[in-house]
Amino acid sequence: MDLNVNGVPVSTDSDPDAPAVELLRDGLGLTGTKLACGNGVCGACTVLIDGAPGASCLLPTAHLEGRSVTTVEGLDGAHPVQRAFAAHDAMQCGYCTPGFVVEAAAFVDRWRAEHGDVDPGRAAVATAMAGHLCRCGAYEGIYAAVRAACAGEHDDPASAPRPRVEAFEKVTGRARYTTDILPAKRLEAVIVRSPHAHARVGAIDAGDVPHVDLLPDDRTLRYVGQPVLAVAAATRSQALAAAARVRIDYSPLPAVTRPEQARAAGSPLVYASRDERRAAPRSGEGPGLPGRWQGNVRGPSGFGRRQATAVRRLSRAAERGDDRLVTAVFTTSVQVHTPLEPHACVARWDERGDLHLHVSTQAVTDVAEQAARRWGLPPERVHVVAEHVGGGFGAKGRLGVEAIAAAELARICGVPVRLVFDRSEELTDAGSRPGTRTELALLADASGDLAALAVDAHGDGGVSVDTPTALFANLVYGTAPRRLRDFDVVTNLPPGAPFRGPGGAPLLWALEQGVDEMALRLKEDPIALRRRWDGNPKRHALYDRAAALPMWQRRNRGAQSGRIRHGVGVAAANWPYLLNTGAQVELEVREGRVVARAAIQDIGTGSRSVIADVVAAELGLPADRVRVEIGHNNGLKGASSTGSKTTTSIGPAAQDAARRLRRLLGDAPSVAHRLEASEGARVVGGRGRDRHGYLTPVPLGGMAVGRGFAGAVHVAEVEVDTRLGRIRVTRMWAGIAAGRIYSERLARNQCEGAIIQGIGYALYEQRHIDPATGVVLTDNLEDYRIPGIADTPEIEVYFHQEGWEHVNGGGVGLGEVAAIGVAASIGNAVRDATGFRPLDLPIRPDRLLEGMRP
Amino acid sequence: MNLPSTIRAAADTLRDHGGQARAGGTDLTARAGIGRTSGPFVDLRGVAELRGSERRPDGSVRIGAMTTIAEIAADPLVTAGHPALAAAAARLATPQIRTVATLGGNLLQRNRCWYYRNPAFSCHQSGGQGCPARTGASLYSAVIDRGPCVAPHPSSLAVALLAYDATVRTHRLGVVPAARIYGDGDDPTRDHLLEPDDVLIEVTLPPPAPSEGWAHHRAAARAAAEWPLVEAVARVGRDGGRLTSVAVAVGGVARVPLRLPEVERAVLRDGEAPESLSAAAARVADSCSPLADNGYKVELLRATVLEVLEQALAAPSAKADVDTPAREG
Numbered sequence A: 001m002d003l004n005v006n007g008v009p010v011s012t013d014s015d016p017d018a019p020a021v022e023l024l025r026d027g028l029g030l031t032g033t034k035l036a037c038g039n040g041v042c043g044a045c046t047v048l049i050d051g052a053p054g055a056s057c058l059l060p061t062a063h064l065e066g067r068s069v070t071t072v073e074g075l076d077g078a079h080p081v082q083r084a085f086a087a088h089d090a091m092q093c094g095y096c097t098p099g100f101v102v103e104a105a106a107f108v109d110r111w112r113a114e115h116g117d118v119d120p121g122r123a124a125v126a127t128a129m130a131g132h133l134c135r136c137g138a139y140e141g142i143y144a145a146v147r148a149a150c151a152g153e154h155d156d157p158a159s160a161p162r163p164r165v166e167a168f169e170k171v172t173g174r175a176r177y178t179t180d181i182l183p184a185k186r187l188e189a190v191i192v193r194s195p196h197a198h199a200r201v202g203a204i205d206a207g208d209v210p211h212v213d214l215l216p217d218d219r220t221l222r223y224v225g226q227p228v229l230a231v232a233a234a235t236r237s238q239a240l241a242a243a244a245r246v247r248i249d250y251s252p253l254p255a256v257t258r259p260e261q262a263r264a265a266g267s268p269l270v271y272a273s274r275d276e277r278r279a280a281p282r283s284g285e286g287p288g289l290p291g292r293w294q295g296n297v298r299g300p301s302g303f304g305r306r307q308a309t310a311v312r313r314l315s316r317a318a319e320r321g322d323d324r325l326v327t328a329v330f331t332t333s334v335q336v337h338t339p340l341e342p343h344a345c346v347a348r349w350d351e352r353g354d355l356h357l358h359v360s361t362q363a364v365t366d367v368a369e370q371a372a373r374r375w376g377l378p379p380e381r382v383h384v385v386a387e388h389v390g391g392g393f394g395a396k397g398r399l400g401v402e403a404i405a406a407a408e409l410a411r412i413c414g415v416p417v418r419l420v421f422d423r424s425e426e427l428t429d430a431g432s433r434p435g436t437r438t439e440l441a442l443l444a445d446a447s448g449d450l451a452a453l454a455v456d457a458h459g460d461g462g463v464s465v466d467t468p469t470a471l472f473a474n475l476v477y478g479t480a481p482r483r484l485r486d487f488d489v490v491t492n493l494p495p496g497a498p499f500r501g502p503g504g505a506p507l508l509w510a511l512e513q514g515v516d517e518m519a520l521r522l523k524e525d526p527i528a529l530r531r532r533w534d535g536n537p538k539r540h541a542l543y544d545r546a547a548a549l550p551m552w553q554r555r556n557r558g559a560q561s562g563r564i565r566h567g568v569g570v571a572a573a574n575w576p577y578l579l580n581t582g583a584q585v586e587l588e589v590r591e592g593r594v595v596a597r598a599a600i601q602d603i604g605t606g607s608r609s610v611i612a613d614v615v616a617a618e619l620g621l622p623a624d625r626v627r628v629e630i631g632h633n634n635g636l637k638g639a640s641s642t643g644s645k646t647t648t649s650i651g652p653a654a655q656d657a658a659r660r661l662r663r664l665l666g667d668a669p670s671v672a673h674r675l676e677a678s679e680g681a682r683v684v685g686g687r688g689r690d691r692h693g694y695l696t697p698v699p700l701g702g703m704a705v706g707r708g709f710a711g712a713v714h715v716a717e718v719e720v721d722t723r724l725g726r727i728r729v730t731r732m733w734a735g736i737a738a739g740r741i742y743s744e745r746l747a748r749n750q751c752e753g754a755i756i757q758g759i760g761y762a763l764y765e766q767r768h769i770d771p772a773t774g775v776v777l778t779d780n781l782e783d784y785r786i787p788g789i790a791d792t793p794e795i796e797v798y799f800h801q802e803g804w805e806h807v808n809g810g811g812v813g814l815g816e817v818a819a820i821g822v823a824a825s826i827g828n829a830v831r832d833a834t835g836f837r838p839l840d841l842p843i844r845p846d847r848l849l850e851g852m853r854p
Numbered sequence B: 001m002n003l004p005s006t007i008r009a010a011a012d013t014l015r016d017h018g019g020q021a022r023a024g025g026t027d028l029t030a031r032a033g034i035g036r037t038s039g040p041f042v043d044l045r046g047v048a049e050l051r052g053s054e055r056r057p058d059g060s061v062r063i064g065a066m067t068t069i070a071e072i073a074a075d076p077l078v079t080a081g082h083p084a085l086a087a088a089a090a091r092l093a094t095p096q097i098r099t100v101a102t103l104g105g106n107l108l109q110r111n112r113c114w115y116y117r118n119p120a121f122s123c124h125q126s127g128g129q130g131c132p133a134r135t136g137a138s139l140y141s142a143v144i145d146r147g148p149c150v151a152p153h154p155s156s157l158a159v160a161l162l163a164y165d166a167t168v169r170t171h172r173l174g175v176v177p178a179a180r181i182y183g184d185g186d187d188p189t190r191d192h193l194l195e196p197d198d199v200l201i202e203v204t205l206p207p208p209a210p211s212e213g214w215a216h217h218r219a220a221a222r223a224a225a226e227w228p229l230v231e232a233v234a235r236v237g238r239d240g241g242r243l244t245s246v247a248v249a250v251g252g253v254a255r256v257p258l259r260l261p262e263v264e265r266a267v268l269r270d271g272e273a274p275e276s277l278s279a280a281a282a283r284v285a286d287s288c289s290p291l292a293d294n295g296y297k298v299e300l301l302r303a304t305v306l307e308v309l310e311q312a313l314a315a316p317s318a319k320a321d322v323d324t325p326a327r328e329g
C-alpha cells in the first residue's frame, strides 16, 4: 500500500486493520504523534489526512491508502501556530501538544482563509479544539496561542520570546518521552493482571515465554487489575497473545468492593493477619501515621488541640440546638491522576552490568536509588533517564511495577525491554486520590469566633492505607480547640497514591464549605469571616484583594428564582512548605555557553526554565547562552517533582551556582564576554539553608518541612442551569501567596492548570466500580471525564510575593496550594447561586437536579 | 482486506465470506481493540454509489451512507432544509472523529455500555447471557426499559432522522422508515436489525417544510465531546399562528431512538401556553421505569423535552443556523 507522509512517498505492508498511529509511530518512527487514550477522545494522535484532522488511533491503516498524511513533524516548526504555542506557553508537560498543534494549524489556516487575520474569540477556538484533552490544563495558553496565530501575530519567524526553554521541542514533536524510546532490537512486555478482587494464587504455567513474577510475598491478590506477572515478546500483540496463554490457578476469596460494605460487621477482611496489615501499601507521601485496626477499618490517628474541650463544646452545642453549630457529612470521589503519558519504562542492562532505565518519572534520583537497592548495584551503575515526562501529578513518584518488570525481563532476555501501560491500566492501577467521607462539626461562640472544630475523615483508598485528611485541619484557623481523626477503610480495590495536595483537597471540600455555612448563619461576608478567623498575614493580603474583586462586589445577595442562576464562592487554602535541602546545580562553561546540570526532571512544571532563568539573570546572559541538562541521575543531589518542592529547592541552588561561577569568572555584572576564554570552568551550587532553619530538625530522605505555609484564596463564579442540571464555572480568581515567583508565565500556567484539575474534581471526575466484581468501569477517557478546553473559565492569577524573606531564594512551591481549594470555592458558588449546598463530589447534573428538587 | 467497488459486490462478499462492512472504521477499530469484533472487514470506501448528497426532483434530500458526519454538518442542503440534523452532526463526538466517521457507521454503531465495552464482562450484547448493568452501575442506563438490555442507543443522527420522518434504503430491505432498522429494542443481542450481510445505502429526508421551528439539545455535564445523558430534537410546523405539526424525538434514554407521540399530540391539542407545555413534557414519566442509579433521567428527559419544545416554538422559522449558541443550552 502506498501513501504520502509529510511529503515523502511511503510504501508499507503493515496490517491494514491496525490503527494508523501504529504505522506512524512504530513503523515510520514519527513519534510526535502520541497514543494516549486509543479511544478517539483525547486528540493526542491527531494527524492531517489530505489536510483534514483525524484521530489516527481509530483510523484503520488501510484508509491511508493513496492519501497524504501530515504529522506534527511535517509542520517542520515553521507554522505560525507553533511559534504561537511557544510564545504563549500553551503547554506544560507537552504530551498533548503535538495533537493540539496539528489541529490548530488546520484551524488557523482555514480561519484566516475564510475570515482574514482576525481574532476568532474564545468560543470558536473552543469548538475547534473540542476534541483535545490536556491533563495539565494548559488551556488558557492554548486559547491565547490559537487566537494570536489567527490574528497573524506570529507570522514573523524571528519569533517572540519563549517562556519555556524546551517549547520548541514540544511544539515540533521532537521532545522524546519514555514512550517514544523504541530501540530497534527490543521486546515488548505486558502485565498479566488479576481478574479477581480477592484470590490466592496457586500454580502458574507461562510455558516458555519469558516472564517475571510480580506477586506479593503472600501470593494473594487483593484487587482486580493487580499485577500477577509480566511477559515479553517481540511485539506488543505477540506479548498480549502470550499473556492470554498463561495459565494461573486462582482460588477466589470473598471480597469487599464498597466502603459501606467493608465497615459492616462480619464483612470479609481485606487483610486477615497482622503481617498482612503491616504489608499494606501506603497512599500517602509522609512517613505514615500509626493506627489500630478493627476489621477493615484502621485508625484513628488523632490530632488536635484541647480535644476534650472541643468535644465537650460540640456536644453541648448539639444538645441545646445551637444555631452556630454547623455539622454535615461530605464525600469526595476517587480521582485518577491519568497523566497523558502513561507509566512507561524501557530497561536495558549493558555489557558491564549497568542498568539503564528510561522511565516516565517524577523522581529520577529516587528511582535510581530504589533500583540500586533492589538489584544490589552501586548507585553510579544505575542510569535513569527521563528527558521529557508527560505529566505525573504524584502518580510517578517511585520505582513502579513498569520499571521492575521491564528491568527483570531485560535481564532474563538480554535485550532492551519496553513496557508501556495502556489507558485502561493507567486508569485502573496507576494511582488515584482516595475518596473520602468526612464528618465535620464547626462551632462559633457568641462573638462569632471559632469555638470548636471536629473532623472525622474516612479514606477510601482501596487496599492502601494512610490517607491523612483531617490532619490538615490542624494548620488553619488559629488555635481553637479541635479534634481531628483520620481513618482508613480498606476494600478490595486498587491502591491510592499521592495526588497534588493529598488530603488537602478533600479536607477543604468539607472545611471550606463548613466555614461558608457558618458565614451564612452569622450573616457575615464569607471573606470577612475568614479574615477574622485566619491569622495568616499573607492570606490577609489575599483576602483584601479578593474582597475588592468586581465579581465579589457585584455578587447577588439573597435568593434567586430564575432558571439560570449565578453565584460566587470563596475558599482559602494552606499548605506546608517542603524542600529538598541538599539539591545541587552544576554549571560548566562549554563552547561559549553555560551548561547547567541538575538531577531533576521536568514533568511540565517548568523546572528547566527556572534554572535557565535564574542562571541567565544572575550571569547577565541572553537566554540562548544557557543550556539546561536535566532528566538524568548524574551524581548530583536532586529533588523529586513531588510536594511542590522542585522550584524552591533548585532555584536557590542555581542562584548559588551562578554566583560562584560569576566569582570564578571575575565578578562582572555580565560574564558574557568571559565565556570564550573560560572553557571548562565548573562549579557546583547548593541549596543554602533558610534563615531560622526548618521545622524538621534533620532532613528525612533529603526532605525537610520549612517554616511557613503557602497560602491561596480562590474565588469562583458559576452559572447554574437549574433546569438541565448544568454548572459552568465562568470565572476564577486565584490569589497565591508563595513568595517570589521564579518564572512568571510558567507559574501562572501551573496555577491555571491547578484550577482546571480542581474543576474536574468538582464537577466531572469520578472513578466508577462495578460493585459485584470490583472492576473499574471508568477505564477509558470517555467514561473517566476530565475537563476540556470549553470547560475552562476566564482565569486571573495574582501572586502575593512578600512574606518569605526567611526562605533562601524567597519563594516556595505553589503547584499544590493552587489546586486544593478550588472545588470548595465552586461548591460555595453553587450554594450561593441555588441555595443547595452540594455535599458530594463531583457535583454531577443528576446530583444537582436531585438537590434542587423542591 | 476487501475493497469492493459496488454495493452488490460488497453484499455478496459479506454473504459469501462473512465479516463486517467497514465505513470510517472508528467504532470497529475501537471494538477490535477490546476484542468485541475481529473482522474480516469489507471496506466500503471504494463504493462510489454510497457517497454524496443531492436534492431529488420531489424536493427530498438523499444522503449516501458513506457521507462523513463533518460533511453532513456543513452540507448547505442539510443546514438549510433539515437544520436539526446538521446540528446533531455538528455537535457529536469530536472534530477529528467527524471528519472520518460516516452516516452509515453512526446509525449502525454498537452501544457504549461500559459493561459491553469492557472485556472483563460478558452479557447479551457480547454473545453471553445476562445484563450486569441492570443490577450493577446503571448511572447511564436506559430509563425507558423495554427489554433485557438497558444500553441506550448511541446514535445522535438517528434521533434527528426520526424527527424528520426520514427513510433509509438498504440492499436487502429496500426503503424503510428509519425507525424500522431499530425495531422496538427487545432483542438484547444487537443494536440494529440489519442482517450481517446487508449494506445501508442511503438516507432520504422528506422535502423541507416551508416554515417550521426546530431545536436540538444534548444534556451533559461538560461543554463538548461528551456523550449526552439525554438528547432531543423538536420540530414544530405553523400555519400563520396555528400549530400544524409537532415532532419530538429523544435519545440516550431507551434501547432505540424514540419519537414521543403522546407528547406531540398533547402539544398539538393543548397548545403552547407554558403550563400546557410542561404538562405535555411531563408525560414522558409514564413510560419510564428507572433502575437503581438512573432515576435522574426521568427528570432530565422531561426537562430536555421541555427545553427543545420551548426553543422550537420560540424559533421564528427553519433557518440554517447551527452555530447559534442560543439554540443549545
Ligand SMILES: Cc1cc2nc3c(=O)[nH]c(=O)nc-3n(C[C@H](O)[C@H](O)[C@H](O)COP(=O)(O)OP(=O)(O)OC[C@H]3O[C@@H](n4cnc5c(N)ncnc54)[C@H](O)[C@@H]3O)c2cc1C
Pocket: A039, A040, A041, A782, B020, B021, B022, B023, B024, B025, B026, B027, B028, B029, B044, B065, B066, B091, B092, B093, B094, B097, B100, B101, B102, B103, B104, B105, B106, B107, B108, B109, B110, B154, B155, B156, B157, B198, B199, B200, B201, B225, B226, B227, B228
Ligand atoms: C469520543 C467519541 C464521542 C462520540 N460521541 C458520539 C455522539 O455523541 N453521538 C453519536 O451518535 N456518536 C458518537 N460517537 C460515535 C461515532 O459517531 C461513531 O464511532 C461513528 O459514527 C461510526 O462511524 P464509522 O463510519 O466510523 O463506522 P464504522 O466503525 O466503520 O462502523 C460502525 C458499524 O456500522 C457498520 N456499518 C457502517 N457502515 C455501514 C453500511 N453502509 N452498511 C452496513 N453496515 C455498516 C459496521 O459494520 C459497524 O458495525 C462518538 C465517538 C467517539 C470516539
Ligand code: SF4
Pocket: B111, B113, B114, B115, B116, B123, B124, B125, B126, B130, B131, B132, B133, B134, B148, B149, B150, B151, B188
Ligand atoms: S445494558 Fe446491554 S450492553 Fe450493557 S451489560 Fe446489559 S446487556 Fe450488556
Ligand code: FES
Pocket: A034, A035, A036, A037, A038, A039, A040, A041, A042, A043, A044, A045, A046, A055, A056, A057, A058
Ligand atoms: S489517542 Fe487517539 S484520540 Fe486519544
Ligand code: FES
Pocket: A091, A092, A093, A094, A095, A096, A097, A133, A134, A135, A136, A137, A138, A340, A390, A391, A604
Ligand atoms: S501539557 Fe497537555 S497534557 Fe500535559
